[in-house]
Amino acid sequence: MNRWLIGLCIMVSATACRRESRQPEEQVLVASATLTSAWIRNFNPFSPNALWPTRAGVYEPLLIYNTLTGRYVPWLATSHRWSDDSLSLEFELRKDVQWSDGNGFDADDVVFTFELMKNHPALDTGSVWQRILGIDKLAPHRVRFRLAHPDYPALPVLAHQMIVPEHIWVKVQAPSTFRNETPVGTGPYPIVGSFRTQLFELDKHPNYWKKEAVLAKKLRMPAYQGNDTVSLALVSGDIDWAGHNVPLIERTYIPRDPVHFKYWFPPLGGMVFLFANTTRPPLDDARVRKAISLAIDRNRLVKIGMSGYTQPADGTGLSPVYDRWKCCKTEAEALTRHNPNESQALLRSAGCRKEKNQWTCQGKVLRFGLEVVNGWTDWIRSAQVIKQDLGAIGIHVQVKSYDFGAWFEHVQMGRFDLSIGWSNEGSTPYEFYGGLASSKTVKPVGQAGPTNWHRFADKTFDMLLDTFASTPPGLKREQLVDQMQARFIETLPAIPLFPNPSWGTYSTRHFVGFPNAKKPYAKLSPHADPERLLLMTTIAPRTKNTSDGIADRTGAGGP
Amino acid sequence: MNFLLSKMGLYAVAGWAVITLNFLIPRLMPGDPASALFARFKGKLKPDAMEALRQQLGLNDAPLLKQYWDYIAQLAQGEFGLSIAFHPEPVLGVIKIGFIWTVGLSGVAVLISVVVGTGLGAYAAWRQGGRFDAIVPPAVAFLAAFPYFFLAMILLFFLGLEWGLFPLGMAYGPYSAPGFNGGFIYDLVSHGFLPCLTIVLASLSGWLFVMRNTMIGVMGDEYVCLAHAKGLSRRRIFVAYAMRNALLPSLTSFGMALGFIVSGALLTEVVFSYPGLGYLLLKAILSQDYPLMQGIFLMITLSVLLANILVDALYYVLDPRTRGGR
Secondary structure, three states: HHHHHHHHHHHHHHHHHHOOOOHHHEEEEEEEEOOOOOOOOOOOOOOOOOOOOHHHHEEEEEEEEOOOOOOEEOEEEEEEEOOOOOEEEEEEEEEEEEEEOEEEOOOOHHHHHHHHHOOOHHOOOOOHHHOEEEEEEEEOOOEEHHHOOOOOOOHHHHHOOOOHHHHHHOOOOHHHHHOOEEEEEOOOEEEEEEEEOEEEEEEEOOOOOOOOOOOOOOEEEOOOOOHHHHHHHHOOOOOOOOOOOOOOOOHHHHHHHOOOEEEOOOOOEEEEEEEEEOOOOOOOOOOHHHHHHHHHHHHHEEEHHEEEEOOOOOOOOOOOHHHHHHOHHHHHHHHOOOOOHHHHHHHHHOEEEEEOOOOOEOEEEEEEEEEEOOOOHHHHHHHHHHHHHHHHHHOOOOOOOEEHHHHHHHHOOOOOOOOEEEEEEEOOOOHHHHHOOHHHOOOOOOOOOOOOOOOOHHHHHHHHHHHHHOOOHHHHHHHHHHHHHHHHHOOOOOEEEEEOOOOOOEEEOOOOOOOOOOOOOOOOOOHHHHHHHHOOOOEEEEEOOOOOOOOOOOOOOOO | OHHHHHHHHHHHHHHHHHHHHHHHHHOOOOHHHHHHHHHHHOOOOOOHHHHHHHHOOOOOOOHHHHHHHHHHOOOOOOOOOOOOOOOOOOHHHHHHHHHHHHHHHHHHHHHHHHHHHHHHHHHHHEEEEEOHHHHHHHHHHHHOOOOOHHHHHHHHOOOOOOOOOOOOOOOOOOOOOOOOOOOHHHHHHHHHHHHHHHHHEEEEHHHOOOOHHHHHHHOOOOHHHHHHHHOHHHHHHHHHHHHHHHHHHHHHHHHHHHHHHHOOOOHHHHHHHOOOHHHHHHHHHHHHHHHHHHHHHHHHHHHHHHHHHHHHHHHHHHHHHEEEEE
16 A cells, blocks of 8 residues: 555655746747637638638738728738729739748739639638629739629728638649648648647748748647636746637736736727617617616626726717717717716617516516526626616516527527527627628528528618728718718617627747737737738747847838 | 347337437537538629539438438448538548547546546555545545536646647647557557546546445455355455445446447537547538538447447346346
8 A cells, every 4th residue: 555655755856946948049920819629620621610720821812901000001912003993903922922831922823712612612611702703814924803883891801811821722623622631831830840639849940931930840739628717827827829818817917927928908899788688579679788787787798798998888888999980979878877866867768667676668567588598607797787787777688598599599590588698799889880781691580591680670770781882992981881871879779788809818938929919910819810910920929039128029010 | 038029129129219209309409500600701702603602512302201311311321421511521431530439538538447447446445434434435536526517627737738748739749640659659649648647537436436335345245254254354355255246336337437438528628629520510500411410429429329238148148137127
């Protein structure tokens, strides 16, 4: 028995002493974007299960829309130009780009990529071919898209398509089930160096076109299965760049190495809404929806539900990503400020009556089920706050949590009263409002709709959205967005709660030049696709003479 | 022979029932795989993507009966189709990734548990009424009362996190390359220690009690009495006469346990981030991955059935009474 114990003790102490550390000279960038217990080798950029960073990492798009500057950064294309009749869009391609196998990149690759999606509609997840009629090669490095009608929102869809090499993919028989185990790309890290169940590494492009980029030798992705394991790896400094929600980050992560460990959780994610099903009266009445909005104390909601990592929404529903589009600050903020008295006055004006702390509208008692997803603790906490706030003015809410599949079916089919949910993200408010208030996105109750779960349709919105699509960038477009915002405030199709934070943490022990609140040249989140390319080609390995003072050097992020 | 034939018939019916339930149950879940996949992007994917996703995943709204027929036809060819959560990886490929880890972990754990449990049980019977017998069996029974995952979390919290004695998860360290060398094997063992310990602690009591109780029963049998009368040593009687006979029931449950190896450690794996089938099954359920769920469930149920067949066959050989009914 004693020998046993001694053996155990030796083993135990040996484990405790071992700690792998990384030398700075290795120049390995360790990143963690997705959680899994085992990597499955799939570098097909058309597959929704492609490994991070197949899209925007192995492969690259023509242009990158930088949400922070509101500009398109030239990438595989150096410029784009709309024709005068707005029926065609030309891209001038970069001439000095090489695929990772040494072949040159040219217009044939771009034409091939789009033709591939035409021949295999399963690959066309952006519905490109519903917008374009065709694509032509005009010169070895110039392509033109032909459109059926003026459609300016097509630009981000076309510009963000990942381009694959013709000379490789032309041999692929079934591209939608192709696993692309040894990819050939133009991106900064296109070569699979090693691949194991728990860890894989991508090597840098031997001849990357962006010459000023100082790349790491390798990009390393360990598999972490859950938030706990990844948080632990973060605090021990194993990861340089990650995009996970770390609870109490000021107390758990930062104190471990305040000089090098940083985070930036700007509210630049999608807007989170409280959706009210407009097919269920009295929720079809804008005054009732507004009353609900005014009854919610969003400051408390953000503090309790989101641990203070974000800020309250305003009545336009636009997240801070769209700050440059915003109009009508006063009206917008008045609609989301906690104001129980105003809320009850609105209900009275809608013809509702209050008896024994219980509201009745159109003959119906205001009593709603609020649906959330099991295990999504931030939403569940938020729902509890909403329940308390609405209960305080006499609207009774019952929080119902379902498993994800059941919840998603309810909202898609329109079988719910109230539900928390996300919204569309896009480069302009057009995509965002389209999913919230366009009659094109409304499906009858019982038929699954990917967006517009609350089933709100409005003629004014339809008109504004259609006009926007055919209006070139400029003052007129901004005016249209102003009108959309005014209409949103007027009708309040859905009740905005708070923008999601964009999670990002980094360590400057081995790499410098990450974006942060002081130098917001791009989003920090590794999930920002394709913007992460801006970050990946701006950060650089720390050299021996990098001092911590200049560690956060200014990032260029393209012209 | 009739005994075996009728047993085989029974297993054929059970096998068909398993395959059919395996087909039906996942489809009774709310939601569908394309929506689940779409939802993972939380608004980052264009709404129009849904149709392309359905096509890519090969989903169709064929009538249930036709889907059932296709499923049977595929199974007959040993085809499980493509996984949805890990599309386009084939289901068999995904299962292969987790299978080794699960079988390795649970297999070792079951073996340890059987050997240690049976040994402790025999020793408790040997010292029946003594101090060992008074302390160890109740203590083991107490441990077994904890659910697997709870025990796993307690061990992880104290031995892993608080005292830092063991790694907190995964099958081996992120920086060690798999291979046949001391370093890697050491790494493997230190990572597998806590999950293995969890399973052993939780399943020890079954083996211990079966062994202890049958031993006590056998020790009172007449042939043991005769052996005593012949003047054989107590040790010899215990090991060569009593233990050999008392092992029979344990042997049959060992067969059963082999069948449960595949399914046994799901929760333990989830707690320790062990890359076995447990995590894959969880992921399959969360993303409504019918083919993968079916593949894993089939694996589990068939291995239980197979183990049962083996046990029955073993009984046929070992116990003459089963052969009597002709």
